[in-house]
Amino acid sequence: MQGSPESTRSAEGGTVTLVGGGPADPGLLTVAGQAALAEADVVVTDRLAPLAALDSLPPHVEIIDVAKIPHGRSTSQETINALLVEHARAGRRVVRLKGGDSFVFGRGHEEVEACREAGVPTRVIPGVTSAISAPELAGIPVTHRGVSQGFTVVSGHVPPGHPDSTVDWAALARSGTTLVVLMGIRTLAAITAALVDAGLDPATPAAVVADAARPSQRTVRATVGDLAARVVAEQIGAPAVVVIGPVAAL
Ligand SMILES: C[S@@+](CC[C@H](N)C(=O)[O-])C[C@H]1O[C@@H](n2cnc3c(N)ncnc32)[C@H](O)[C@@H]1O
Numbered sequence: 647m648q649g650s651p652e653s654t655r656s657a658e659g660g661t662v663t664l665v666g667g668g669p670a671d672p673g674l675l676t677v678a679g680q681a682a683l684a685e686a687d688v689v690v691t692d693r694l695a696p697l698a699a700l701d702s703l704p705p706h707v708e709i710i711d712v713a714k715i716p717h718g719r720s721t722s723q724e725t726i727n728a729l730l731v732e733h734a735r736a737g738r739r740v741v742r743l744k745g746g747d748s749f750v751f752g753r754g755h756e757e758v759e760a761c762r763e764a765g766v767p768t769r770v771i772p773g774v775t776s777a778i779s780a781p782e783l784a785g786i787p788v789t790h791r792g793v794s795q796g797f798t799v800v801s802g803h804v805p806p807g808h809p810d811s812t813v814d815w816a817a818l819a820r821s822g823t824t825l826v827v828l829m830g831i832r833t834l835a836a837i838t839a840a841l842v843d844a845g846l847d848p849a850t851p852a853a854v855v856a857d858a859a860r861p862s863q864r865t866v867r868a869t870v871g872d873l874a875a876r877v878v879a880e881q882i883g884a885p886a887v888v889v890i891g892p893v894a895a896l
Pocket of ligand 1: 669744745747748751775776828856857858859860884886887
């Protein structure tokens with residue numbers, strides 16, 4: 647990536663680099679991501695990013711927290727886009743640090759488009775997505791020979807049956823592969839009910855991995871039939887990844 651046209655700085659010298667920070671643990675930040683952070687003048691960060699990686703940055707680095715806390719304070723996407731462009735146009739090397747991978751439910755490409763429309767050189771450094779790493783950190787492989795030949799990652803933010811839902815939950819119930827749901831804790835009861843209504847065996851193994859890669863990491867293993875009740879009983883909250891399929895029993 648070094649020296650590529652994408653990494654050259656604008657006439658004013660500024661750049662924006664999107665860094666996928668992985669799931670919270672700075673040890674899971676890539677070497678390229680660490681290098682970008684080490685050169686940053688400004689870091690614009692989310693709450694699910696590996697915030698401990700910012701502790702070692704020199705004091706002159708400006709850190710802007712644009713955390714979008716559910717039902718709490720938030721920064722609009724337009725404001726974030728404008729911040730990135732403004733700082734880059736002022737000649738700064740801007741790192742946009744996100745949790746997981748920037749292009750997996752991360753709105754990363756919207757930020758790339760905004761920067762490119764503004765003529766700001768951008769670069770994207772992939773990250774370790776929670777969709778795969780959260781199950782993995784709990785010992786659950788999303789595929790396993792003889793058990794699951796694939797996996798699908800969907801957002802549970804919009805529940806089944808909602809007019810805005812574009813996910814074919816019935817097709818997922820029949821897929822015979824692993825289903826990974828992000829942002830699906832609030833809607834978990836509706837999701838598992840839709841899958842069972844569509845023919846998925848309620849005895850299918852399922853798991854939820856919360857706070858993956860943090861000291862507070864917790865895993866609940868259950869079945870599709872009782873997962874939602876177990877999550878409520880054990881007071882599991884976001885951020886959490888739901889895994890449905892026989893691999894969840896491994
Ligand atoms: C807006 S999405 C961002 C996903 C992120 N771009 C990624 O690739 O992991 C936020 C969701 O990711 C999942 N997530 C992110 N970090 C997590 C973590 N450390 N542990 C468990 N789930 C996590 C949760 O489902 C959370 O609601």
